[in-house]
Amino acid sequence: MKEILKKNRINFLIISAFTVFVAISFxxxxxxxxxxxxxxxxxxxxxxxxxxxxxxxxxxxxxxWFSKEKVEKHIGENSGFKGVLFVIFLSxxxxxxxxxxxxxxxxxxxxxxxxxxxxxxxxxxxxxxxPMITFEIGFLGWKFSLLRTLFSLPxxxxxxxxxxxxxxxxxxxxxxx
Amino acid sequence: xxxxxxxNNMEILAIIAAIAIIASLIADLRKTWVGIKKGxxxxxxxxxxILSVLILVSxxxxxxxxxxxxxxxxxxxxxxxxxxxxxxxxxxxxPGFIAYPLAGILVKTGVSYPVIAVFITTLMxxxxxxxxxxxxxFGVRASLIRNTLYFFGAIIIGFLIGLFYxx
Numbered sequence: 343m344k345e346i347l348k349k350n351r352i353n354f355l356i357i358s359a360f361t362v363f364v365a366i367s368f369x370x371x372x373x374x375x376x377x378x379x380x381x382x383x384x385x386x387x388x389x390x391x392x393x394x395x396x397x398x399x400x401x402x403x404x405x406x407w408f409s410k411e412k413v414e415k416h417i418g419e420n421s422g423f424k425g426v427l428f429v430i431f432l433s434x435x436x437x438x439x440x441x442x443x444x445x446x447x448x449x450x451x452x453x454x455x456x457x458x459x460x461x462x463x464x465x466x467x468x469x470x471x472x473p474m475i476t477f478e479i480g481f482l483g484w485k486f487s488l489l490r491t492l493f494s495l496p497x498x499x500x501x502x503x504x505x506x507x508x509x510x511x512x513x514x515x516x517x518x519x
Numbered sequence: 520x521x522x523x524x525x526x527n528n529m530e531i532l533a534i535i536a537a538i539a540i541i542a543s544l545i546a547d548l549r550k551t552w553v554g555i556k557k558g559x560x561x562x563x564x565x566x567x568x569i570l571s572v573l574i575l576v577s578x579x580x581x582x583x584x585x586x587x588x589x590x591x592x593x594x595x596x597x598x599x600x601x602x603x604x605x606x607x608x609x610x611x612x613x614p615g616f617i618a619y620p621l622a623g624i625l626v627k628t629g630v631s632y633p634v635i636a637v638f639i640t641t642l643m644x645x646x647x648x649x650x651x652x653x654x655x656x657f658g659v660r661a662s663l664i665r666n667t668l669y670f671f672g673a674i675i676i677g678f679l680i681g682l683f684y685x686x
Contacts (some may be wrong), residue, residue, distance in 0.1 A: 346564055353567035360574045374581070382577035386624055390569070394537045394591060395562055402558020403543050406550050438616065441649050444656040461665065468643045468669075474615040478639075479624030480532055489683055490640065493676045501668045509661055519655035 393480055401473040408435035424449070426459040430466040435473070443467040453514035458506040460516065466499030565616050576624055589629035595639050595684070600634045605674055608641030609666075612648045633681025640673035 347354065360383075367375020429450065436442075446467075447460050455463075470491055478487040543551040580588075591602045613621070622635050645666050646653065653662040 346567065350567040351562075353571040356571040356574055357567065377551055377579045378577050380579050383573060384608065384618070386573050390573075390620055394530070394549065394566075394569070395559065396560035398565075399555050400536050400539060401561060402556070402593075403551065403554035403617070405557055405578065406554035407543070407555040430671060439612075439649070440643075440646055441652045444653065448656060464665070465644075465669075468639075471615075474619070476535075476641075477615055477619040478530060479618040482635065485683075486636070486680065489645075489680045490676065493679045494640070497672045497676060501665075501672055504573065505661070505664060510662060512660060514658065514661055516656055 395475070396479065397476050400476055404435040404473060423459060426455060426463055426479050429463060430470075434466070434470055436467075436471060440464075440468055445518075448518050456506065457514055459507050460504045461502035461505050462499060464492075465502060469494040469498065538682060551618045565614075568622065569617060572621065576621060576674055580624070580628060588625075592613070592625070592630040592634050594631045596631065596634065598608030599630070601637050601674070601677070604638040604677075605641050605670070608638040608644040609670060610647050611642055612646070613642060615643075618642055631681070632684040634675060636680040640676045641670065644669040644673045 364379045364383075366372065419503055429446075443464055447463060450460055450463060469480070475491070476488055478490070540551065540555070543554065590596065592603070618639065622639060626632065626635055647666070650662060650666065653665070655667065
């Protein structure tokens with residue numbers, strides 16, 4: 343709890359300032375404040391507050407069943423395309439920003455994955471994470487999510503093949519900082 | 520239409536969640552409990568950020584008339600809207616938990632799906648602010664090449680999605 347308070351100082355400042363502003367607006371019948379709260383904030387809020395906990399429970403379950411340790415353990419078994427495919431499937435259950443994927447690529451590289459597969463993994467990590475797709479479906483709809491995933495996959499693979507062609511002769515390597 | 524969509528999606532998600540929880544419960548009671556607790560803790564952690572983004576967006580959308588947003592980022596916005604979306608998406612470092620609710624609100628206010636698609640894809644695939652981290656792993660050359668190619672890739676994906684929405 344303390345940690346949450348500490349990390350969100352600015353957020354809590356915004357939230358308390360807004361709460362005070364809205365409260366005063368309602369007491370003194372200040373229409374701008376009432377409008378911002380009723381027509382903007384509350385209409386967004388009531389939709390999300392049911393939605394978000396469900397999505398986060400899914401994320402939590404994914405995290406427990408497909409932990410990072412599990413992913414790392416399986417990296418060594420097969421570093422060919424099949425192996426990368428497996429890692430992609432496992433990492434689809436992960437959450438987190440792109441820079442969380444870089445250390446995994448170092449492990450992949452150490453186990454002998456090709457440049458192409460390294461970048462396919464990076465591409466898959468940015469575009470087809472299941473927890474994010476649940477958010478996407480929820481807020482932008484099935485059609486959007488399906489189209490984005492379908493178009494992303496071939497483009498990622500083409501870019502990765504192209505990158506291997508460019509980088510192969512340039513003594514590329516993944517380093518651990 | 521959008522209202523209906525979200526309504527349906529919510530029901531589908533609820534069903535998926537219920538199936539996942541039941542399957543997980545059958546497989547391992549303790550693990551399921553840990554997972555649910557983890558998810559809800561993550562939710563609490565992210566809630567202040569979501570609330571303050573909601574507040575700022577609410578104020579912003581109140582001050583900025585809908586017509587202006589639609590003019591610049593709507594269906595007939597033309598190239599400026601896409602350029603703006605691509606630049607914002609490449610630079611911004613917004614987690615998906617916040618980006619998607621935000622995108623949902625923007626779509627409702629009249630921002631077109633193709634513009635949102637360019638914003639979302641660049642946001643996910645291009646990382647200008649995280650470039651220093653990437654360079655440490657991949658080196659300068661590979662990182663620059665990756666981000667440049669992904670930038671154009673993201674724009675192509677955005678346009679392709681747009682094609683399906685505008686037709």
